[in-house]
Amino acid sequence: MPELPEVESYRRLAAKAALGRAITEVDAGDAWYLKGGATAEEVSEALVGSKFVAARRRGKLLMLDTAGGTTLGMRFGMSGRLVIDGSAGVDQLLYSPADDGSRRWERFGVRFADGGIMAMDDPRRLGGVELDPDESRLGPDALTVTAGQLEAALAASATPLKARLMDQARLAGVGNLIADEVLWRAGLSPLRPANSLSRNERLRLQKHLRSTIEGMIGAGSHTGKLMPAREVGGVCPRDGTPLTRATVGGRTSWWCPKHQQ
DNA sequence: ATTGTGGCCTGCCCGC
DNA sequence: TGCGGGCAGGCCACAA
Numbered sequence: 001m002p003e004l005p006e007v008e009s010y011r012r013l014a015a016k017a018a019l020g021r022a023i024t025e026v027d028a029g030d031a032w033y034l035k036g037g038a039t040a041e042e043v044s045e046a047l048v049g050s051k052f053v054a055a056r057r058r059g060k061l062l063m064l065d066t067a068g069g070t071t072l073g074m075r076f077g078m079s080g081r082l083v084i085d086g087s088a089g090v091d092q093l094l095y096s097p098a099d100d101g102s103r104r105w106e107r108f109g110v111r112f113a114d115g116g117i118m119a120m121d122d123p124r125r126l127g128g129v130e131l132d133p134d135e136s137r138l139g140p141d142a143l144t145v146t147a148g149q150l151e152a153a154l155a156a157s158a159t160p161l162k163a164r165l166m167d168q169a170r171l172a173g174v175g176n177l178i179a180d181e182v183l184w185r186a187g188l189s190p191l192r193p194a195n196s197l198s199r200n201e202r203l204r205l206q207k208h209l210r211s212t213i214e215g216m217i218g219a220g221s222h223t224g225k226l227m228p229a230r231e232v233g234g235v236c237p238r239d240g241t242p243l244t245r246a247t248v249g250g251r252t253s254w255w256c257p258k259h260q261q
Numbered sequence: 262a263t264t265g266t267g268g269c270c271t272g273c274c275c276g277c
Numbered sequence: 278t279g280c281g282g283g284c285a286g287g288c289c290a291c292a293a
Contacts, residue, residue, distance in 0.1 A: 003286050032270090060287080078287050079271080105271095124271045126287060159264065167264095168288080175286050221286055250265070252284085 002076050002090065004142060004173035005216040007060050010074075010082035010089040014055040014064060017084040018118050023047045027109035028129075033122075035075075036130035046070040046131055047110060059138050059172025073133030077126030080107075085116045090220065142173035143213045150206050154194040161197070162190035163249030174209075176251040178216070181224035182208050184236075189260045190248045230254045 002010075026047050028040040047066060054065040062074040062082070074082070082089040108129050109119040120127065140149045153170040154161070162183060165174045174182070183190050185208040188201060197205065216223055225237050234243045236256035244257045 006286080075287080077270090078285065080287095122271095124269095124285085124287095126270065128288095157263080163264080166287095177286050250267095251287095 002060070002078075002080065003175035003178050003216075003221040004057075004060055004213055005178075005219070005221050006090050007057055007062055007076060007173075008143075008217050010062055010076070011055050011057040013082060013084055013087070013089040014052070014062070014118070017087070018064065019052050019055065021116065022051050022113035023049065023110055024113045025111035027106075027111070027119075030107045030125075032125065033107040033120075033128050034130065035128040036133070038129075038131050043072075043129070043131060047072065058135055058141055059168055060175070061133060061135070061138060061172070063133065063135075071132050073130045074108075074120065075127045075129075076120070077122055077124060077128070079124040080120055080122035080127035082118070083121055084118045088121075138168055138172040139170040140172065142171050142178075142209055145171060145206065145209065147203060147206055150202055150209075154197060154202065157195055158193035160190060160248050161188060161192040161194045162251075162253060164194035166249055166251070173213070175221065176253075177221050177224065177227065178212065179249075179251075180230065180254055181226050182212050183260060184224075184226045184238075184255060185212060187259050187261065190253050190255055192261075226254065 026044040028034055028043050031040065034040065034043065046068065050066040050068045052064045053067050056063045056065065060075065064072040066072065105121045105123045106119045107122045107125060109117055111117050139153055154164055157164060162179050165171060165179050166176065182205065186205045188205060229235060229237055229243055234254065235241060236243055236258065239256065239259055241256050241258040243254045245252065245254050247253065
């Protein structure tokens with residue numbers, strides 16, 4: 001998915017354009033896209049005749065609360081977008097086909113009484129929707145995590161720091177690109193044991209988490225300073241050192257072997 | 262329980 | 278021009 005910044009853009013779009021509108025129809029024809037055992041009938045029953053009253057986000061999970069009490073949970077996988085009345089929450093997603101204006105990647109949709117539509121586009125179909133998602137499975141949101149919460153998330157585990165940061169149950173919202181960017185800015189190796197950080201290093205990490213994600217909201221997760229160098233032959237934008245590429249936490253990772261210790 | 266791995270699904274890009 | 282391989286911002290089931 002899009003990472004946290006994109007989902008925050010979707011949340012803002014939904015808050016502005018989806019709340020208070022009477023829902024008349026649900027298009028959940030793609031059964032694969034329904035998660036948590038929900039059926040198209042159950043989703044229709046929960047939404048039709050109701051309306052959304054709040055748009056919330058925790059990590060990369062978008063939640064739309066209905067007047068009836070049921071919450072619609074939306075996950076965007078790696079290529080999902082939210083579109084309301086033809087207006088997308090973000091312009092373009094990396095690693096996703098360009099928007100050609102067609103609706104062939106529409107996996108889920110809600111029609112409003114005024115004729116408008118809220119839809120999820122997801123070419124790769126790795127996202128999904130579910131009813132009443134279990135928020136307790138997610139750690140504190142990466143944008144607003146406190147120093148104490150970050151300490152708890154990293155404590156008592158020698159697993160690589162990057163893997164821990166991307167563990168949604170410990171800290172919600174950090175994906176592969178943001179993890180690399182934040183560690184690069186904080187000067188920390190992704191391989192560092194999570195529980196080996198000093199207090200100062202943790203505070204540095206927390207500061208960069210917030211500032212990096214804040215700066216990416218509206219701009220996109222692909223706008224980091226490290227991003228252009230994440231390629232074969234790429235060098236550190238800070239000191240010119242050839243970047244190291246390796247799999248950490250199951251994901252392709254790039255970092256500067258010189259200033260990230 | 263925690264941690265790492267494979268796989269899911271689809272489309273694009275590169276090299277032959 | 279066609280084709281195979283590799284890759285992709287995520288997540289879940291599974292095994293050790």
